[in-house]
Amino acid sequence: MSLEITPVVKGEAVVFKNPAKEFYEAVGGEEGMKKLMYSFYDKIYESDIAHFFPQDEEEFEKVKVKNSKFFIQICGGPKVYEDEAKGMELNEYMIRLHDDFSINEKARIEWLGTMREALNELEGVDEELIESFWNYLDNFSKLTVNTFSDGSTYYAAYTQAKEVK
Numbered sequence: 108m109s110l111e112i113t114p115v116v117k118g119e120a121v122v123f124k125n126p127a128k129e130f131y132e133a134v135g136g137e138e139g140m141k142k143l144m145y146s147f148y149d150k151i152y153e154s155d156i157a158h159f160f161p162q163d164e165e166e167f168e169k170v171k172v173k174n175s176k177f178f179i180q181i182c183g184g185p186k187v188y189e190d191e192a193k194g195m196e197l198n199e200y201m202i203r204l205h206d207d208f209s210i211n212e213k214a215r216i217e218w219l220g221t222m223r224e225a226l227n228e229l230e231g232v233d234e235e236l237i238e239s240f241w242n243y244l245d246n247f248s249k250l251t252v253n254t255f256s257d258g259s260t261y262y263a264a265y266t267q268a269k270e271v272k
């Protein structure tokens with residue numbers, strides 16, 4: 108399975124496609140997505156980017172539950188995250204939410220690498236479907252990077268993102 112990380116280029120338009128609903132179905136719907144995402148966040152808690160997240164275990168549990176709802180919805184499941192986005196388009200809301208954190212390419216790579224570990228543990232899911240989820244993450248995560256190695260910041264505008272159907 109080729110789950111490659113393509114580099115972020117400051118200011119470059121990002122083209123992304125939401126994950127295929129077939130991926131959501133293949134992992135086992137809402138329960139399967141929860142299992143996958145809880146496993147991902149458990150790994151995040153032990154990762155090099157753990158400090159971005161609440162250190163308190165109970166608070167972290169809340170983040171885990173809330174974040175998983177986003178992934179359930181973006182993958183084509185029920186609209187369980189809708190109210191959080193306060194009427195904004197889901198992906199646009201998600202980009203702006205990350206503005207509050209100084210995310211650089213290194214943090215993005217750690218985030219994606221942690222997700223790759225969780226995805227590698229999936230059993231019985233077609234590679235093609237996992238790749239569809241991965242491609243969304245690889246591309247979309249570029250929009251969360253706002254801090255660059257030369258010390259500059261850049262907050263991607265949603266209008267520079269191109270969502271293809």
Ligand code: HEM
Nearest residue numbers: 156159161170174177191208210214215218244247248251
């Ligand atoms: C595909 C890329 C990503 C997606 C889809 C994503 C998704 C999310 C979601 C759904 C939330 C919760 C929003 C809420 O509060 O309702 C969140 C929060 C957060 N994300 Fe991401 N994320 C991505 C990339 C990253 C990366 C690369 C980092 C790097 C550190 C990161 C760090 C955070 C942090 C620190 C929070 C806040 C946690 C808190 O509530 O304290 N995210 N993200």
